[in-house]
Amino acid sequence: MDAQTKQDWMTIRRDNTTSALERAYEESLTGFTVASREGKRITLKEGNTFTEFVSCSYLGLEAHPALIEAAHQALGTTGLHLSSSRSAMRPVYLPQLESLLSEIYKGCGVSVFTSTTSVHLGVLPLLGSNSLKGYPIRKRAHWLMDKTAHASMQVLRGIFQQFGEVTRVQSTDPESMSSALKKCAERQETPILLIDGIGSMSGLVPIAQLSRQLEAVGGYLYVDDAHGISITGCHGSGYAFAALDNQLPHNMILAGSLSKGFGGAGGFVVVKDPQDIPSIQTLANPLVFGHSIMVPILAANVAAAKIHLSDEIESLQKRLWANVRQFDSLTHNRLLNAGVQSPVRGAFFETEEGGLQACRILRNNGILMFPVFYPIIAKGKAMLRFAFSAGHTETDIRQLTDSLGEVTSAGLWTAHTSTA
Known part of the structure; x- marks a missing residue:
């Protein structure tokens, strides 16, 4: 056809x-x-x-009293919303939240978005265009889209194709992965595997094994762990981070949700080197052109992060x-x-x-x-x-x-x- x-x-x-x-x-x-x-x-x-x-x-x-109280206080002091991108104006709770999340993720770089979907839309084009110094791309990216990856990544296929070919794979099938990685090697492309940590419908993914497999060929692993955040791991760091002994490998990027187990609303990205955060915050479309999380919810997120650290x-x-x-x-x-x-x-x-x-x-x-x-x-x-x-x-x-x-x-x- x-x-x-x-x-x-x-x-x-x-x-x-x-x-x-x-x-x-x-x-x-x-x-x-x-x-x-x-x-x-x-x-x-x-x-x-x-x-x-x-x-x-x-x-x-x-429904935790600490989150509800934090939201009430913020509503009284700042109002409902600062309708502005973070580059122009941001609530005091935003840097507080990112600092607390950096404690949970042991000094990694963290940036907060309005949703996990916005993380994908903002970060993945930066990765594919070689805009993140901590994740260099040789020649051209080749996206390996796991068949069970969340729809919020699947739907971005047309955007990904601006930076490299997209191949659908079954990440838990050695033959599927081996064939895809061989193709990348022959073309001198950088493979980027996009997966969920815990699926919204079923299953877990072998995060550590896949990270090592990608590392061996100079590739990267991008994990949407929206459903895994908070429910497991030290300080609720999540399924993917815990599977890696609470240390983010240099070849992995973690996308998380504040809207599920975390108790609030929004999304965030975790990168190995905090020096990549300025690039994300000045170039990622949802951060440059979009508003920040509404103030009472942002304050509730801060309260939730403090609970995570307790x-x-x-x-x-x-x-x-x-x-x-x-x-x-x-x-x-x-x-x-x-x-x-x-x-x-x-x-x-x-x-x-x-x-x-x-x-x-x-x-x-x-x-x-x-x-x-x-x-x-x-x-x-x-x-x-x-x-x-x-x-x-x-x-x-x-x-x-x-x-x-x-x-x-x-x-x-x-x-x-x-x-x-």
Whole structure:
């Protein structure tokens, strides 16, 4: 198929998307409008109260009194927003937050963005254009896009192609990686592997192994660890950093989220050498042309960072993993990700209708979760995604387990058997 007739990715997605998600919206099986909440109990605008396994705030820090108080104080002293790029004007909380994050990441360079997606959009073009002195590119970049990398990176393929070829790889498949790296070597290109640390739907990636593999050929590893931040590692540094013995290799860049386990909102990048930070802050498009995080949230991020640097973070991590282990035990390790150090579990369905029927049963039992369909998973399939938190109680987890038992009894679900 030539360039004139080749379909763009959005057209392909549109043409392959069914009405399953639309039906889920119509039946209020997803797209919930929350009127209020207390812990993991949320009351929807219709007045009904449910236990939710939807939120990615894995430690429950978004409701922590210290974060709420910090936001209130900032609102009173600075107002809601300094509507300006950081080069023109920034709240005092921004340098405070970056300094605290540098403590968490042991002296590495850190810069804060409004989202993890903005990190990708700002940092990766700098990397590909040889604008970061700590990550020199020989001849030309060659992007190796892991097939399970987050959509926020996949969608930037057209931008990446301005700096080098893009090849999709399966990072956990030695043959796929070997073939791609051989091609880069033959062309004297610098391979840059783009991956997630903990996937939003399933699985972990062997960070240390991949870092060494890329280092051996002069390549770089870029890790989006949005779902791994806070839930593990010293001071909540995250899955990827902990997998590297809390030392960032010279050939790796880490992108993290402040909007999930961290408890606040925004994103950040971690680079090995702080001397690369001025280039990021003066050249990255989202920082040069975009506004900073709204002031009360930025202040809450500072409060969250202080909690991360205290003993409290370890206590919250222990509660999260105790809840996850309890669920795995009660469900006999039958869900996707069972036994894996991820706060996400998944129930897979061979048909979209089966997934929708399961949603109805869970909702009738007072449980809300996130049902997903194509393009997040294969066309025609369905998955119910459950996100666990330190804020869930034993009663919450048993409520979910019993409800999944009803789904099984209805003949809708053939449970996955974990090999962990």
